[in-house]
Amino acid sequence: MIKVGIPRALLYYQYYPMWKTFFEELGAEVVVSPLTTPTMLSSGSSRVVADTCLPVKVFLGHVLSLVGKCDYVFIPAIRSVSRKIYNCSKFLGLPDMTKAVIPESPPILDIDIDVNKGKRRLYQAIYQLGRHLTRNPFKVRQAAIAAWQAHLNYKQLMSSHSLTPPQAMERISGTLEANPKTHSSYSTSTRSTIAVIGHPYLLYDEYINYRLIHRLEQAGYTVLTPEMPTTEELESAIVRLVGRAYWTYEDEVIGAGGHYLQSGTDGVIGIMTFGCGPDSLMMDRVHRQAARLRTTPFMSLTLEEHTAEAGIVTRLEAFLDMIYRRKRREVCV
Numbered sequence: 139m140i141k142v143g144i145p146r147a148l149l150y151y152q153y154y155p156m157w158k159t160f161f162e163e164l165g166a167e168v169v170v171s172p173l174t175t176p177t178m179l180s181s182g183s184s185r186v187v188a189d190t191c192l193p194v195k196v197f198l199g200h201v202l203s204l205v206g207k208c209d210y211v212f213i214p215a216i217r218s219v220s221r222k223i224y225n226c227s228k229f230l231g232l233p234d235m236t237k238a239v240i241p242e243s244p245p246i247l248d249i250d251i252d253v254n255k256g257k258r259r260l261y262q263a264i265y266q267l268g269r270h271l272t273r274n275p276f277k278v279r280q281a282a283i284a285a286w287q288a289h290l291n292y293k294q295l296m297s298s299h300s301l302t303p304p305q306a307m308e309r310i311s312g313t314l315e316a317n318p319k320t321h322s323s324y325s326t327s328t329r330s331t332i333a334v335i336g337h338p339y340l341l342y343d344e345y346i347n348y349r350l351i352h353r354l355e356q357a358g359y360t361v362l363t364p365e366m367p368t369t370e371e372l373e374s375a376i377v378r379l380v381g382r383a384y385w386t387y388e389d390e391v392i393g394a395g396g397h398y399l400q401s402g403t404d405g406v407i408g409i410m411t412f413g414c415g416p417d418s419l420m421m422d423r424v425h426r427q428a429a430r431l432r433t434t435p436f437m438s439l440t441l442e443e444h445t446a447e448a449g450i451v452t453r454l455e456a457f458l459d460m461i462y463r464r465k466r467r468e469v470c471v
């Protein structure tokens with residue numbers, strides 16, 4: 139059986155169930171790289187210039203960890219998934235960059251996703267991808283339909299049960315209890331709530347973010363993430379803050395930030411990485427909105443390769459302490 143490797147990095151958290159379904163429907167075995175380790179980060183870092191963003195370095199480390207473990211590695215070039223809204227340039231050149239800096243990589247299965255080029259080009263691109271595994275266009279079509287349905291189910295599962303991507307994936311694979319004790323109380327909890335906003339590859343890679351969500355949960359907070367509001371709530375927050383979306387995945391920063399700042403959440407934490415152009419603009423917009431509203435405390439954390447864990451923990455503790463004092467004051471008034 140042909141083995142297709144998928145790096146557990148970048149867009150993995152958004153699309154893994156869809157990609158897995160597609161390849162498995164075509165008879166392939168899917169192999170996912172392990173959780174991020176320091177060795178992965180340093181091996182990925184060693185292949186690119188220093189100012190490459192942290193998530194791309196991590197991604198390359200994951201590709202390196204798949205060398206010798208699969209027949210192909212799947213690296214899509216996702217340019218645009220909504221009309222006239224474009225992705226960060228790093229995603230556009232990912233397959234070519236990987237080929238250039240990791241010559242020992244297994245052959246790369248890539249697909250160019252750009253909805254601005256029309257449906258016909260999209261279908262052709264999907265067929266070209268499927269051709270590596272079958273010559274039967276009908277099978278590719280069936281696999282694509284099943285994959286899209288898996289994606290819709292995954293998104294629905296996250297928003298209707300207030301699950302994070304890792305929790306939803308565990309639920310799909312049957313390893314999570316049907317009634318998890320965290321994240322399931324988005325609308326009904328009386329515990330203090332903290333919203334964490336940013337891209338899933340920063341929020342759910344525990345090595346990169348020093349187990350931020352875990353730390354918040356351990357401190358007794360209910361953690362809210364960008365997957366939990368509805369699409370309408372995210373879109374209306376984008377309209378309020380910037381008029382219209384310019385970047386793909388803007389809902390994860392501006393949409394979620396704008397929504398949570400006005401949803402009664404006790405605090406909002408934005409996560410971004412050093413050297414990220416799109417995020418520095420988007421996070422600044424959320425910051426300004428927080429300063430304008432003055433209703434919900436906001437803190438942004440910038441991660442990079444040399445971020446010290448102690449620094450993150452200190453800032454987090456200070457932020458939580460401030461929220462605690464603020465709430466106590468409100469109760470006393």
Ligand code: SF4
Binds near residue numbers: 414415417
């Ligand atoms: S959006 Fe920012 S962090 Fe993400 S890949 Fe692009 S530059 Fe890197």
